Amino acid sequence: MKLLVTNAKQVVRVTANGEKMLRGLEQTQSSLAILTERNGEGISILIDEDGKIAAIDYDSKIQNLIGNIKIKNVIDATGMCIIPGLVDGHTHPVWAGDRVHEFVMKMSGATYMEVHAAGGGIHFTVDKTRDASEEELFLLLSERLRKMMRNGTVLVEAKSGYGLDLETEIKMLKVIEKAKNCLPLSISSTFCGAHAVPKGKTASEATKDIIENQLPEVIRLRNSKAISVDSIDVFCEKGVFEIEESRAILNAGRKTGLRLNFHADELAPIGGAEMGASLGAEAMSHLEEISPAGIELMQKANSFAVLLPTTVIALRLKSPPVRSMINAGVAIALGTDFNPNAHCLSMPMVMYLACSVFGMSPTEALIGATINSAAALGYERTHGSLEIGKNGDFVIIDATRWENIIYQLGGERDVIKSVIIKGDIIYTKTEAEEVQL
Numbered sequence: 001m002k003l004l005v006t007n008a009k010q011v012v013r014v015t016a017n018g019e020k021m022l023r024g025l026e027q028t029q030s031s032l033a034i035l036t037e038r039n040g041e042g043i044s045i046l047i048d049e050d051g052k053i054a055a056i057d058y059d060s061k062i063q064n065l066i067g068n069i070k071i072k073n074v075i076d077a078t079g080m081c082i083i084p085g086l087v088d089g090h091t092h093p094v095w096a097g098d099r100v101h102e103f104v105m106k107m108s109g110a111t112y113m114e115v116h117a118a119g120g121g122i123h124f125t126v127d128k129t130r131d132a133s134e135e136e137l138f139l140l141l142s143e144r145l146r147k148m149m150r151n152g153t154v155l156v157e158a159k160s161g162y163g164l165d166l167e168t169e170i171k172m173l174k175v176i177e178k179a180k181n182c183l184p185l186s187i188s189s190t191f192c193g194a195h196a197v198p199k200g201k202t203a204s205e206a207t208k209d210i211i212e213n214q215l216p217e218v219i220r221l222r223n224s225k226a227i228s229v230d231s232i233d234v235f236c237e238k239g240v241f242e243i244e245e246s247r248a249i250l251n252a253g254r255k256t257g258l259r260l261n262f263h264a265d266e267l268a269p270i271g272g273a274e275m276g277a278s279l280g281a282e283a284m285s286h287l288e289e290i291s292p293a294g295i296e297l298m299q300k301a302n303s304f305a306v307l308l309p310t311t312v313i314a315l316r317l318k319s320p321p322v323r324s325m326i327n328a329g330v331a332i333a334l335g336t337d338f339n340p341n342a343h344c345l346s347m348p349m350v351m352y353l354a355c356s357v358f359g360m361s362p363t364e365a366l367i368g369a370t371i372n373s374a375a376a377l378g379y380e381r382t383h384g385s386l387e388i389g390k391n392g393d394f395v396i397i398d399a400t401r402w403e404n405i406i407y408q409l410g411g412e413r414d415v416i417k418s419v420i421i422k423g424d425i426i427y428t429k430t431e432a433e434e435v436q437l
Helices: 060-066 100-105 112-117 122-131 136-149 167-183 202-223 243-255 270-278 292-301 308-315 323-328 347-356 360-366 369-375
Strands: 003-008 010-014 034-036 043-047 053-058 073-077 081-084 086-088 153-157 186-196 231-236 259-264 283-286 305-309 333-334 394-397 418-423 424-428
Touching: 003 060, 010 043, 010 186, 010 347, 034 053, 043 060, 053 060, 073 360, 086 347, 086 369, 100 112, 122 167, 136 153, 136 167, 136 418, 136 424, 167 186, 167 202, 186 202, 186 243, 202 243, 231 243, 231 270, 243 259, 243 270, 259 270, 292 323, 305 369, 308 347, 323 333, 333 347, 333 360, 333 369, 347 360, 360 369
Parallel strands: 003 073, 010 081, 086 153, 153 186, 186 231, 231 259, 259 283, 283 305, 305 333
Antiparallel strands: 003 043, 010 034, 043 053, 081 394, 394 418, 418 424
């Protein structure tokens, strides 16, 4: 066996019966399938040589199961809690340059679209990313992903989208593919060539280029095993790719077997959720301007709402109608929306903001950052909960209640003791990191 963790005070499995998602009252009233220390006896987790969970139970039962089996690594988690590894359901992690200069503009009152119109925003990053080499982008991406892992993320959705032309979009997808092969966390790739309308093109021209040139090359490379791509995304927004253009791009992606996971109803209520639901989209993100009809249709289509509180704060947007979505039975997932405009690499921070800004409970937020985000990406069979046969991915929290991962705002460096991915110890806090007074 690869790893044995013993003596844990709490093990938060999230689900224990193979549930693929939790929505509505399931997300609100979930017990999180928590195992708690009893009569002084803690809980153990056993990880096999393939990095899968072999057993979760009270210490004595696991010891009886092990017998004389050799264990490579043992972690004593006395007084600590364990939660599933966190899942970041929406990121834009491949880019060069930063936009810290735009922060001042936004804090002075400029809107996202005003920054965009002034030559900033996505187009600024596009220029920098086009100029960067594949190796430069890989080094930048690797450092960002390592920081995410340090904060407990074990699965991340990673989009292209700062190329807006065939050459750079492919370059970005190749960088993501290299990261998959070099880093221990799992990555779900999304082709997002429709992130913005390129300079010098109309939305109609950009749509044609994506459908006739970019997407076929992405699929050719996917079929040749040069890259793996799970989903297609489009920024469905007034003044960018509007409903019919977005529909055409998503339909083209669906025909190639890609999942539909796109930006909808962020800045203006144009009916993106209704359109996505009509296509059976697996997931839609942002949704600050979703309509009641859009909520109803998302529920009927079993579409996940991937909510991004960092963006609401960064752009000073109104919050999406989270409670209405939960009450209607829409499954809520969460993501950092890491990008040059919302520079957040921490899912614990996102969970805190989901609670304090969106009014979600800690239970709802943890579900949104684990099983529901995993399911939104199609990874619920391997990620998102601590169940036998799933990946041995989890976070050991140096506290007696799991909620501390959310409660201790900005305290990830203190509260996370270890991060485990497929039974390997990716990070563990050392004494040298402890604050000495």
